Amino acid sequence: MQDALPGDSRLALDLALTVRHDGHGGVADDLTEPAGLTTWVRARAADLPVAPGYAADAIGLTAVRDLRAAVRALFAHAVRPGAPSPADADRLLPVPEALDRVNAAAARLPTVPFLHWTEGAGPGVHRRPVPDGGDLTAALAHAAIAFLAGPDRQRLRACHAPRCVRYFLKDHPRQEWCEPSCGNRARVARHHERHRRPS
Template sequence: MQDALPGDSRLALDLALTIRHDGHGGIADDLTEPAGLTTWVRAHADDLPATPGYAADADGLAAVRDLRAAVRALFAHAVRPAAPSPADSARLLPVPDALDRVNALAARLPTVPVLHWTEGAEPGVHRRPVPDGGDLAAALAQAAIAFLTGPDRQRLRACHAPRCVRYFLKDHPRQEWCKPSCGNRARVARHHERHRQPSRSAKP
């Protein structure tokens, strides 16, 4: 039986989404300062070990930002041959470097095997973090490994609606965008493009 990794594997997607469209044609980053990371962690406290009263510092922020860069590089790798999010497509880490970064951070969180054996089933084991045995970036790195080795990776997509830079999980076969508003923008953009094309090709 594969060892279960701590935390919610969807944390990796939520971490990637801290880079987003700002609503005004640019890119917003929710993790530019420790206060932003503190807010994000407290919003995800139920899925992270040992976070009551968490307050980020500069070193913790740097570690999580480094991890996020690696996760986004691996997300770009996962959605191939489709294009990655345009937010960082021009400056993605090489995949081997991203893997090294995730694995090195994940190794900082020690875990212990925990036996479970329910009635009528075979005994199994999962791994549980040692209380206070690691740090936030390590827990997030292990959540990223859980996501990238689990079934959700197959549903991962980059949204290419105008101005969107999000990754999302495809919920049904015809889904192209992360949310309906992105679909609306994409359809409007296609409509405008179709109506511009004849004027471009018209001779003077």
């Protein structure tokens, strides 16, 4: 089970996880149609700059899918020397192109400096998106940047259980899979491999 992450970081991981195993040995994509993106965004509306009743269109879907391809390429880069997710290992964008896509998308959402000062600490400045500066793809790009530049990137792993294509955050040193069910599948597959009879 995944850790709770700040909204920005969680959005980046959630976007990557819209590519998943379908339970039958294949890969499912939750963002093949505008309706899928609409459902995904509405479930995360509190963390995204979208109006109530948001409905995706084909242009928005293409933009988010293009950004997702860049995010997954950067996730694959982040888990090295480990292997990337098998869902896109053979079709990853080159890292410079992925960086360009993420940065170009992020540039469409203006930000302003935000001063915070907590008791017992000195003042600090963070950048926040301009209220109602709403561009969905830009907000997702900001989330990807926050995740990739933050400490959670060090815990990012690709799950290599049979049929799994997910990325996950490693919660403890011995964790190898995204979910217990993936660990069970991996153990069963190893058991069958060890006990196969020669033909």
